[in-house]
Amino acid sequence: MSYLLNTAEEQQAMLAYLGVPSVEELFVAVPPEVRLRRPLHLPPALTELELHRQVEELAQQNASAAQYPCFLGGGAYDHFIPAVVDAIASRSEYYTAYTPYQAEASQGTLQVIFEYQTLMCQLTGLGVANASLYEAGSGVAEAVLMALGVTGRQDGEVLVAETVHPEYRRVLGTYLANLPCSLRVLPAPEGFLDPDDLQAALSDRTAAVVVQSPNFFGHLEEVADLAAAVHRVGGVCIAVFDPISLGLLRRPGDCGVDIAVAEGQGLGIPLGYGGPYLGILACRDEPAYLRRLPGRLVGQTTDRHGQRCWVLTLQTREQHIRREKATSNICTNQGLMALRASVYLTALGPQGLRETAELCLRKAHYAARRLADVAGAELRFRRPFFKEFTLRWPGPTDALPQQLRQRGFLAALPLGRWFPSLADCFSLAVTEKRTRAEIDALADALAHCRPPSRP
Amino acid sequence: MNNVAATELIFELSQPGRRCHRLPACDVPPESPEPDLPERYRAAAPPPLPEVGEVDLVRHYVNLSTRNMSIDTHFYPLGSCTMKYNPKRHERWAALSGFAALHPYQDEESVQGILRLLYELQEFLGEISGLPAVSLQPAAGAQGELTALLIAAAYFRDQGQTHRRKVLIPDSAHGTNPASATLAGFETVTVKSTPQGLVDLTDLRSKLGPDVAVFMITNPNTLGLFERQIRTITDWLHEAGALVYLDGANMNAILGITRPGDFGADMQHYNVHKTFTGPHGGGGPGSGPVAVRDFLAPYLPVPVVVREGERYRLDYHRPKSIGKMHTFYGNVGILLRGYCYIRTLGPDGLKQVSEQAVLNANYLRARVAQVLEVPHPGPCMHEFVASARKLLREKKVRAMDLAKRLLDFGIHAPTVYFPLVVPEALMIEPTETESKATLDAFADTLARIVQEDPDFLRAAPHTTPISRPDEVQAVKQPILRWQPSGASSSSPPAPAAPAAETPQVVPAAS
Numbered sequence: 001m002s003y004l005l006n007t008a009e010e011q012q013a014m015l016a017y018l019g020v021p022s023v024e025e026l027f028v029a030v031p032p033e034v035r036l037r038r039p040l041h042l043p044p045a046l047t048e049l050e051l052h053r054q055v056e057e058l059a060q061q062n063a064s065a066a067q068y069p070c071f072l073g074g075g076a077y078d079h080f081i082p083a084v085v086d087a088i089a090s091r092s093e094y095y096t097a098y099t100p101y102q103a104e105a106s107q108g109t110l111q112v113i114f115e116y117q118t119l120m121c122q123l124t125g126l127g128v129a130n131a132s133l134y135e136a137g138s139g140v141a142e143a144v145l146m147a148l149g150v151t152g153r154q155d156g157e158v159l160v161a162e163t164v165h166p167e168y169r170r171v172l173g174t175y176l177a178n179l180p181c182s183l184r185v186l187p188a189p190e191g192f193l194d195p196d197d198l199q200a201a202l203s204d205r206t207a208a209v210v211v212q213s214p215n216f217f218g219h220l221e222e223v224a225d226l227a228a229a230v231h232r233v234g235g236v237c238i239a240v241f242d243p244i245s246l247g248l249l250r251r252p253g254d255c256g257v258d259i260a261v262a263e264g265q266g267l268g269i270p271l272g273y274g275g276p277y278l279g280i281l282a283c284r285d286e287p288a289y290l291r292r293l294p295g296r297l298v299g300q301t302t303d304r305h306g307q308r309c310w311v312l313t314l315q316t317r318e319q320h321i322r323r324e325k326a327t328s329n330i331c332t333n334q335g336l337m338a339l340r341a342s343v344y345l346t347a348l349g350p351q352g353l354r355e356t357a358e359l360c361l362r363k364a365h366y367a368a369r370r371l372a373d374v375a376g377a378e379l380r381f382r383r384p385f386f387k388e389f390t391l392r393w394p395g396p397t398d399a400l401p402q403q404l405r406q407r408g409f410l411a412a413l414p415l416g417r418w419f420p421s422l423a424d425c426f427s428l429a430v431t432e433k434r435t436r437a438e439i440d441a442l443a444d445a446l447a448h449c450r451p452p453s454r455p
Numbered sequence: 456m457n458n459v460a461a462t463e464l465i466f467e468l469s470q471p472g473r474r475c476h477r478l479p480a481c482d483v484p485p486e487s488p489e490p491d492l493p494e495r496y497r498a499a500a501p502p503p504l505p506e507v508g509e510v511d512l513v514r515h516y517v518n519l520s521t522r523n524m525s526i527d528t529h530f531y532p533l534g535s536c537t538m539k540y541n542p543k544r545h546e547r548w549a550a551l552s553g554f555a556a557l558h559p560y561q562d563e564e565s566v567q568g569i570l571r572l573l574y575e576l577q578e579f580l581g582e583i584s585g586l587p588a589v590s591l592q593p594a595a596g597a598q599g600e601l602t603a604l605l606i607a608a609a610y611f612r613d614q615g616q617t618h619r620r621k622v623l624i625p626d627s628a629h630g631t632n633p634a635s636a637t638l639a640g641f642e643t644v645t646v647k648s649t650p651q652g653l654v655d656l657t658d659l660r661s662k663l664g665p666d667v668a669v670f671m672i673t674n675p676n677t678l679g680l681f682e683r684q685i686r687t688i689t690d691w692l693h694e695a696g697a698l699v700y701l702d703g704a705n706m707n708a709i710l711g712i713t714r715p716g717d718f719g720a721d722m723q724h725y726n727v728h729k730t731f732t733g734p735h736g737g738g739g740p741g742s743g744p745v746a747v748r749d750f751l752a753p754y755l756p757v758p759v760v761v762r763e764g765e766r767y768r769l770d771y772h773r774p775k776s777i778g779k780m781h782t783f784y785g786n787v788g789i790l791l792r793g794y795c796y797i798r799t800l801g802p803d804g805l806k807q808v809s810e811q812a813v814l815n816a817n818y819l820r821a822r823v824a825q826v827l828e829v830p831h832p833g834p835c836m837h838e839f840v841a842s843a844r845k846l847l848r849e850k851k852v853r854a855m856d857l858a859k860r861l862l863d864f865g866i867h868a869p870t871v872y873f874p875l876v877v878p879e880a881l882m883i884e885p886t887e888t889e890s891k892a893t894l895d896a897f898a899d900t901l902a903r904i905v906q907e908d909p910d911f912l913r914a915a916p917h918t919t920p921i922s923r924p925d926e927v928q929a930v931k932q933p934i935l936r937w938q939p940s941g942a943s944s945s946s947p948p949a950p951a952a953p954a955a956e957t958p959q960v961v962p963a964a965s
Contacts, residue, residue, distance in 0.1 A: 002799075002800055002804045002807055002808065003539075003540050003542065003887075003888050004807060004808075004811050004887055004888065005888065005889065005890035006811065006814075006815075006890055006891055010890070010891040011811075011814060013891065014814055014815075014818040014891055015814070017818060017821060017822075018817055018818060018821055018834075020834075023810045023811075023813065023814050025834075026813050026814060026817050026834045027681075027712060027813065028834065029680065029681035029683050029834070029836075030681050030709070030712060030713050031683060031685070031686060033686060034685065034686060034713050034717050034718040035712065035713055036711060036712060036713055036714055036717065039711065039802040039803065039806070040582055040583060040710075040711050040802040040805060040806075041582050041802070042579055042582060042583075042797060042801060042802045042805070043798060043801065044801045044802070045798075045799060045800055045801030045803065045804050046798055046799060046801070048544050048799075051544075051795060051798050051799055052544070052548070054798075055548045055551070055795065056551065056553075057568070058553070058568035058569070058571060058572050059548075059551040059552070059553025059554050059568055060553055060568065061553070061567045061568030061571070062553045062554070062557055062561075062565060062566050062567070062568040062569055063561065063565035063566075064552050064553050064554075064555075064556035064557055065552075065556040065557070065558055066552035066553075066556040067552075070556075070558055072558045072560050072561065074560050075559075075782060075783075076558055076559050076560070076783070078556075078558070082475075082476050084475070084509060084512060084513060087513070088512075088513070088516040088517070088520075090546065091516075091517065091520040092525060092526075092527040092528075092541075092734075093520040093521060093523045093525045093527065093528060094520050094523065094525070094736070094737050095525075095541075095546075095734045095735075095736050095737070096525040096526035096527045096541050096734045096735065097523045097524065097525040097526070097735065097736075097737045098531070098533060098536055098538060098735040098737065098738065099536075099735070099737070099738040099739075100737065100738065101533070101868075101870070102524075102858065102859075102862065102867065102868045103921065103924045104859065104862050104916050104919035104920070104921055104922055104923075104924075105523070105524040105529075105862050105867055105868070105919065106522075106523055106524065106737075107519075107522040107523070107920050107921055108519040108520050108521065108522040108523035109523055109737040109738070111462075111464070111519055111522070112516070112519060112737070113737075113738075114464075114935075114936070114937070115464060115465050115466070115937070117935055117936050118464075118466065118936040118937045119504065121936045122502045122503050122504055123502045123504070125502075127936070128935055128936070129935075129936070131738070132738075132739070134594035134595065134598065134740075134781065134786075135594065135781060135782050135783075136782055137779065137781060137782035138594070138598070138780070138781065138782075145638075165782070167779060167782045167783070168782060170778050170779040171778070171779045171780060171781065171782060173778055174605065174756070174777055174778035174779055174780060175601075175638070177605060177608070177609075177640075177777065177778070178605070178608050178639055178640025178641075179640055220496050246498070246501075246502055247501050247502075248492060248496075248497060248498065248501075249492075249496050249497065249498060250496060250497070250498045251498060251502065254498070263782070270555040270556065270788075271555070271556055271557055271558050271559070272554070272555055272557065272787055272788045273554065273557040273558075273559055273566065273569050273783070273784065273787040274559030274781075274782070274783025274784045274785075274787055275594065275740070275781065275783055275784065275785055275786040275787050275788065275789075276594070276739075276740035276742075276786040276787075276788050276789060277782070277783075290933070296738065297933075297935055298935070299929040299930075299933050299934055299935055300929070300934040300935075300937075301924050301925045301926065301928045301929035301934075302924070302925055302928065303921040303922050303923055303924045303925070304914070304922055304923040304925075305921075305922065307462075307921055308462065309921040309924045310924075311924045311926055311929050313926065313929040313930055313933060313935075314930060314933060316930075318630070319597070319630040319631050319633075319634035320629070320630035320631075320873070321630065322630070322634070323630050323633040323634060323643075324633035324634060324636065324637045324643040325637075326630070326633075326634040326637070328634070328638070329597045329598075329600065329601055329631050329634035329635040329638050330595075330597060331595065331596070331597045331630075331631050332595035332596060332597065332726075332728070332735075332738065332739040332740075332741035332743075333595070333738050333739040333740075334594075334736075334738075334739045334740050335736050335737040335738030335739045335740075336734075336736030336737055336738075336739065336740060337736075337739075337740060339516075339737065342465075343512065343516060345504055346465055346475070346504065346505055346507060346512055347475045347476045347509070347512060348475070348476050348504070349473075349474060349475065349476070349504050349505065349506045349507070350500070350501040350502060350503060350504045350506065351474060351501065351506075352474065352475070352476045352477070352478065353501050353502065353504060354501040355477075355478040356478055357501075358481070359478060359479075359481055361491050361492055362481050362483055362486070362491060363481075363483050365486065365487070365491040366483035366484065369487065384492065384493050384496065386492075401561070401562040402562050402564060402565075405561075405562065405564075405565055410558055410561055410565070413560050417771075432478060432479075435482055436482040436483045439483070
């Protein structure tokens with residue numbers, strides 16, 4: 001099965017026009033010694049019906065959050081997606097278009113991105129947002145690259161709180177591997193970054209400090225205090241936020257943050273086994289930041305008739321013009337995910353976002369109280385949290401996810417793989433989708449997951 | 456198409472108190488004596504998002520969608536972007552809850568179906584490239600480039616060859632290549648092209664040395680030409696102890712015809728959204744898997760999907776790995792579409808894709824050559840570059856003017872002003888999913904356009920919702936977000952002026 005249109009007769013007519021006897025002749029530039037002389041070893045072609053059966057079978061081999069109440073978090077959350085998000089994002093005029101290089105043929109996409117940029121500014125309290133990055137992990141890396149440029153401390157130090165998602169930290173480490181700066185992780189044994197500990201680590205070499213709030217353990221950090229401390233040494237404060245939490249919490253920009261980064265998955269994007277997601281990046285509206293902003297930007301202007309319209313702008317920052325001097329190599333981004341986030345935030349509006357955040361907060365705290373009642377379970381940290389929290393369990397936690405799934409839940413993220421000292425801990429996330437009945441049932445299920453007897 | 460209401464911004468439609476989405480009542484008992492959220496963290500008000508009803512919202516975004524050209528509505532011969540038809544079945548399959556509703560941290564036993572799919576895709580991509588070790592993690596072609604260069608850096612560090620600081624890049628390369636090389640900590644060195652549009656072997660030879668780490672080559676190259684001397688080039692690089700990286704943006708031309716591994720590449724990335732029909736999404740998501748030779752496999756990002764008997768799992772234990780490029784496992788939703796495409800076409804279908812893409816490109820090339828100069832001798836691969844240089848000289852009509860006028864005829868413009876080595880370039884890639892009739896219509900339209908009044912062309916397009924936006928103004932006084940009227944714009948002056956001679960460079964995106 002293929003998607004070709006030209007009939008054998010049409011192909012013959014085209015070859016005749018070219019004056020060549022066969023398609024084979026068109027590949028003369030491919031030297032014989034590098035030609036593949038056999039068919040590719042791939043499975044044979046399937047019809048739509050045949051492949052539909054196979055793909056459905058593969059899908060059914062997975063246990064999904066559509067069947068099981070999902071209490072997993074760690075950077076991906078089972079928030080409700082209103083139907084309008086899918087309806088709009090499945091308009092093929094959006095999803096089968098490309099980067100809006102020709103403004104006249106792309107006003108739909110360009111205006112959507114301009115609105116997305118505005119929504120991100122409204123959400124974060126910062127002045128500029130780009131047209132999206134891949135996801136939060138590489139978003140953090142891009143933010144740090146910006147900060148190195150803004151401070152001019154290219155060979156300086158980047159400080160990252162241990163409470164920042166360990167995979168974001170790892171992606172950052174990969175991106176910085178061959179650059180002159182150094183990377184230091186700031187321990188946070190109590191589940192948050194103590195401003196005094198940060199103070200002790202700061203120096204005039206500090207280019208950037210990365211914090212996350214709510215952090216990987218679910219806790220709120222003292223972002224305003226941390227940002228003030230970073231500024232005193234001339235560094236850049238980068239904060240990772242949860243967009244849903246901003247229905248209730250103070251915005252990064254209002255806390256003095258210079259660059260705010262987020263995983264936008266919670267804004268109407270399916271869990272999708274980790275991607276495609278949406279890297280949100282917003283920063284101060286200052287030339288030094290704007291010059292180094294990675295990725296695409298859409299700006300407002302007027303056309304030759306004086307009509308308001310939108311174009312890709314400030315492209316001199318970008319790789320296709322700056323080449324090796326570009327601020328980033330980002331080219332393809334997550335435009336369709338930015339559309340989903342825009343529709344989601346518009347559908348919710350300020351009240352909807354506030355109510356969603358309030359439900360997450362209330363239900364998570366209810367869940368924490370209920371689950372900490374289960375024999376042996378207790379909250380690991382005593383810190384304010386939003387929708388995610390960490391429990392200590394009497395014994396190893398590796399088998400818990402499977403045990404809970406057998407009882408009908410996707411729940412419990414064991415933390416030992418990232419934090420050996422937390423091998424007896426797991427985290428849970430509670431979104432607005434979870435009901436009291438599901439939370440109560442999870443508590444019952446957990447009570448039945450007998451911890452292995454202690455040696 | 457010209458619904459005036461669609462030009463209003465969603466913020467201008469906002470009416471305080473209007474709502475779209477409502478939340479259920481809270482069903483858990485009230486807060487414990489301690490408040491759930493201490494006051495100091497709480498914002499006084501939620502963010503000032505727009506307040507609209509569902510009808511407002513739907514009309515707004517649906518009307519906006521009609522102000523786009525797309526594959527489903529128009530011929531889109533945007534060179535180097537491979538804008539081919541996106542099968543509808545893929546959208547249905549990607550939306551199955553057994554894929555769309557999987558949490559990335561589910562236990563492996565509960566995701567055997569998706570892990571098997573990803574494992575098989577790794578195998579397919581390894582076979583198609585002749586480079587057996589594959590990471591699906593990079594989220595886009597440019598991230599694939601960076602991944603491969605970080606792998607090269609780790610490999611040379613491991614070999615004690617940290618003096619290899621240079622990455623060679625042809626002058627016709629995509630801009631992402633030099634940007635990725637710099638980000639990976641290398642110095643970039645440009646290699647010239649010959650007048651025939653191929654790598655200048657003399658120039659390459661002069662730049663080879665013990666300090667070279669990688670040669671990044673696009674083959675077929677961005678002029679749509681296959682580098683005939685590819686074996687010589689890769690042999691030279693290997694003799695110099697360096698690695699060869701293939702920018703896989705143009706894989707659509709060589710599926711089942713030749714394999715980068717067989718012509719000497721050590722690493723390559725794929726653009727799943729180009730070659731294997733992930734829809735481009737108005738700029739993404741894409742997906743940029745990387746395939747490498749076995750000796751580079753230990754450096755791939757973690758995790759890699761591995762099979763043990765009938766079970767699949769994510770292998771994180773790879774001590775030499777460069778680390779992670781993506782928080783989770785890459786753009787799985789796009790990978791899934793690529794998998795389905797390969798399964799639908801099979802080995803013969805994939806080869807036919809390349810054959811038909813090349814036939815279409817050559818046919819269109821021959822037809823366009825009747826109208827515009829095509830500076831490099833044929834045959835071409837799946838795309839070609841025409842030049843409007845003569846038209847500029849004789850009538851002061853630029854490549855951009857032709858591009859804009861094509862929009863009036865319901866044809867998306869080709870890529871213009873890329874590659875940089877061709878003046879007034881129009882880079883045209885019809886893809887295999889277009890018919891002879893569509894190609895004829897394009898060629899006929901172009902022939903008609905070049906005869907038109909130059910003033911009329913310079914004012915084109917004439918029928919689109921807007922025409923010739925003032926890009927200089929957009930740069931000089933950047934307005935990057937909407938603000939309520941009365942609010943003073945705090946946007947700063949331009950960071951840099953646009954290049955004066957180049958009206959607009961439209962790049963070939965990886």
